[in-house]
Amino acid sequence: MMRVGMGYDVHQLVEGRDLILGGVLIPHDKGLLGHSDADVLLHAIKDALLGAIGEGDIGRHFPDTDPQFAGADSLKLLTHVWSMVTDRGYALGNLDCVVMAQKPKLAPYIEEMRGVIARELQAELSQVNVKATTTEKLGFVGREEGMAAQAVVLLVKKS
Numbered sequence: 001m002m003r004v005g006m007g008y009d010v011h012q013l014v015e016g017r018d019l020i021l022g023g024v025l026i027p028h029d030k031g032l033l034g035h036s037d038a039d040v041l042l043h044a045i046k047d048a049l050l051g052a053i054g055e056g057d058i059g060r061h062f063p064d065t066d067p068q069f070a071g072a073d074s075l076k077l078l079t080h081v082w083s084m085v086t087d088r089g090y091a092l093g094n095l096d097c098v099v100m101a102q103k104p105k106l107a108p109y110i111e112e113m114r115g116v117i118a119r120e121l122q123a124e125l126s127q128v129n130v131k132a133t134t135t136e137k138l139g140f141v142g143r144e145e146g147m148a149a150q151a152v153v154l155l156v157k158k159s
């Protein structure tokens with residue numbers, strides 16, 4: 001059996017915060033704001049995984065009102081979500097995702113993000129694809145007020 005899931009997330013860009021995307025710290029003059037480390041890409045991926053197994057979204061499992069998740073490492077939360085997936089007998093078919101960011105240029109960091117995500121999801125690199133796009137200076141992304149990310153996953157039942 002196969003299950004598909006999608007995820008979408010947005011975070012505001014502000015000064016004085018680290019920029020962490022796909023578990024990778026990226027040098028930039030601004031970072032994403034959130035209750036957690038605000039890794040918008042991992043949040044979209046977790047929402048896609050939770051969607052695929054019919055388990056709602058990350059806000060349900062890791063409420064942003066819970067002090068336990070203040071400054072939370074999104075990679076650790078991904079480990080938890082992935083254990084929910086494997087507990088139900090699924091493995092990754094493939095994952096595709098995109099980060100919408102006007103700046104900085106993410107191309108130099110894409111392979112590292114891909115490696116981090118593939119390791120967490122116990123998958124081969126070829127099963128994970130990470131993309132970046134600007135929005136051609138349009139909208140909140142284009143004005144560098146925030147970043148967005150979208151992810152789609154396919155899970156396959158282990159035999």
Ligand SMILES: Nc1ccn([C@@H]2O[C@H](COP(=O)(O)O)[C@@H](O)[C@H]2O)c(=O)n1
Nearest residue numbers: 101102103104105106107132133134135
């Ligand atoms: N923050 C970003 C955005 C885009 N890229 C790469 O540049 C290519 C062209 O982007 P457009 O938005 O002009 O289509 C895109 O395909 C990415 O490879 C990037 O590295 N970092």
Ligand SMILES: C[C@@]1(CO)OP(=O)(O)OP(=O)(O)OC[C@H]1O
Nearest residue numbers: 034035036058059062063064069
């Ligand atoms: C993981 C959480 C935990 O507070 O992160 P936040 O930084 O609050 O990010 P958001 O995408 O707004 O909601 C998800 C939350 O569950």
